[in-house]
Amino acid sequence: MLKVGFVGWRGMVGSVLMDRMHQQNDFSKINAVFFSTSNAGGDAPVINGASSKLLDAYNIDALLEQDCIVTTQGSEYTQKVLPLLKRKGYDGYWLDASSTLRMSDESVIVLDPINRHVIDKALKDGVKVFCGGNCTVSLMMMALNGLFANNLIEWISSMTYQSASGAGANNMRELLAQSGFLYNNVAELLTDSRADILAIDNRVNEILRSKDLPTGYFETSLAGNVIPWVDVALPNGQTKEEWKGASETNKILGFSPDAVKVDGLCVRVGSMRCHSQALTIKLNQKDLSLSEIEKIIASANEWVKVIPNTKEDTLKYLTPVAISGKLDIAIGRIRKLSFGDDYLTVFTVGDQLLWGAAEPLRRMLNILSE
Numbered sequence: 001m002l003k004v005g006f007v008g009w010r011g012m013v014g015s016v017l018m019d020r021m022h023q024q025n026d027f028s029k030i031n032a033v034f035f036s037t038s039n040a041g042g043d044a045p046v047i048n049g050a051s052s053k054l055l056d057a058y059n060i061d062a063l064l065e066q067d068c069i070v071t072t073q074g075s076e077y078t079q080k081v082l083p084l085l086k087r088k089g090y091d092g093y094w095l096d097a098s099s100t101l102r103m104s105d106e107s108v109i110v111l112d113p114i115n116r117h118v119i120d121k122a123l124k125d126g127v128k129v130f131c132g133g134n135c136t137v138s139l140m141m142m143a144l145n146g147l148f149a150n151n152l153i154e155w156i157s158s159m160t161y162q163s164a165s166g167a168g169a170n171n172m173r174e175l176l177a178q179s180g181f182l183y184n185n186v187a188e189l190l191t192d193s194r195a196d197i198l199a200i201d202n203r204v205n206e207i208l209r210s211k212d213l214p215t216g217y218f219e220t221s222l223a224g225n226v227i228p229w230v231d232v233a234l235p236n237g238q239t240k241e242e243w244k245g246a247s248e249t250n251k252i253l254g255f256s257p258d259a260v261k262v263d264g265l266c267v268r269v270g271s272m273r274c275h276s277q278a279l280t281i282k283l284n285q286k287d288l289s290l291s292e293i294e295k296i297i298a299s300a301n302e303w304v305k306v307i308p309n310t311k312e313d314t315l316k317y318l319t320p321v322a323i324s325g326k327l328d329i330a331i332g333r334i335r336k337l338s339f340g341d342d343y344l345t346v347f348t349v350g351d352q353l354l355w356g357a358a359e360p361l362r363r364m365l366n367i368l369s370e
């Protein structure tokens with residue numbers, strides 16, 4: 001059985017990965033060892049009734065004993081530890097949730113429902129580094145799997161609505177703390193049905209702009225607000241999150257860097273763990289009917305769910321609230337734009353901790369353990 005070392009298993013992505021592995025009985029297929037950067041010697045998670053102790057995540061000799069290391073610890077850890085391991089001749093697999101190695105020539109970005117052929121070829125070629133993709137990109141590709149597989153896309157413009165969880169656990173907590181702070185400061189006015197709505201609104205604005213609002217992680221309010229900026233700036237005016245749209249999409253597909261054009265605006269909104277995206281898609285043909293397009297999208301993989309373009313279905317099935325905690329990738333509001341028969345618009349929602357982070361890594365580990 002494959003000896004697998006887990007680093008970062010108690011973080012947000014790591015916890016979701018652990019949950020999914022337990023649900024799917026994946027631990028019966030591997031010998032799991034757990035590492036920690038902060039609590040070596042502490043209790044490791046109990047696996048199939050067996051308890052063990054945590055190993056030091058900087059103990060290179062202990063890491064060298066693993067056939068595969070799965071890290072959801074973050075970029076800094078990868079940058080520090082992988083070069084040390086390689087210097088000592090580590091020849092095992094490295095599965096990584098962080099972005100550090102995604103665009104490296106030595107790595108493949110894993111999203112097997114889309115790129116199993118790329119993964120299989122890489123394994124044959126001796127590739128050892130496999131990275132989870134950017135959450136927004138992976139979710140978009142799962143939704144548009146059918147259009148990609150049939151080579152129907154000329155370009156995509158994406159407008160994202162990204163959840164707090166994409167920024168980390170502390171940001172999720174801050175969104176709730178901000179919401180609570182806001183409510184507590186207007187609760188009295190809200191109980192008075194005769195209170196002037198403009199007075200309430202003025203009070204809300206005062207609170208949202210006050211320095212007492214907790215903003216340590218987002219640097220501004222996310223409650224009652226949207227933040228049209230995700231990740232760091234690039235010299236061309238894009239944010240790095242926006243840059244990942246094209247670069248990771250093409251790498252996942254095994255295409256040259258600019259083969260499919262993807263660009264747009266990435267925006268943080270106040271949902272908890274689902275990313276939504278409004279996509280404008282330029283198709284490379286005009287003669288496909290909407291029902292043919294829906295059929296292609298719906299039949300591409302078992303997780304994508306086409307939602308009828310009605311208000312009732314949209315409110316019920318095409319929202320972060322409806323999708324959170326599920327592997328479903330909802331896609332709806334599908335219609336041709338008035339610009340021409342080759343312009344399509346869709347809205348899609350996916351859980352960014354599942355298909356956006358943990359699930360592609362879990363499935364890659366299964367491919368390795370097979």
Ligand code: NAP
Pocket residue numbers: 007008009010011012013014035036037038039057072073074075097098099132133134135165166167168169352353356357
């Ligand atoms: P995280 O929740 O901050 O966890 C990372 C590590 O922080 C943990 O493994 C743990 O390491 C340590 N830690 C310190 N205090 C903790 C606490 N109170 N609770 C839990 N862990 C704590 O990071 P993450 O959001 O899972 O992200 C991990 C990597 O995945 C990053 O590179 C990120 O960019 C990437 N990623 C994230 C997402 C996402 O949606 N968040 C999506 C795709 C990829 P020790 O146990 O060793 O102390």
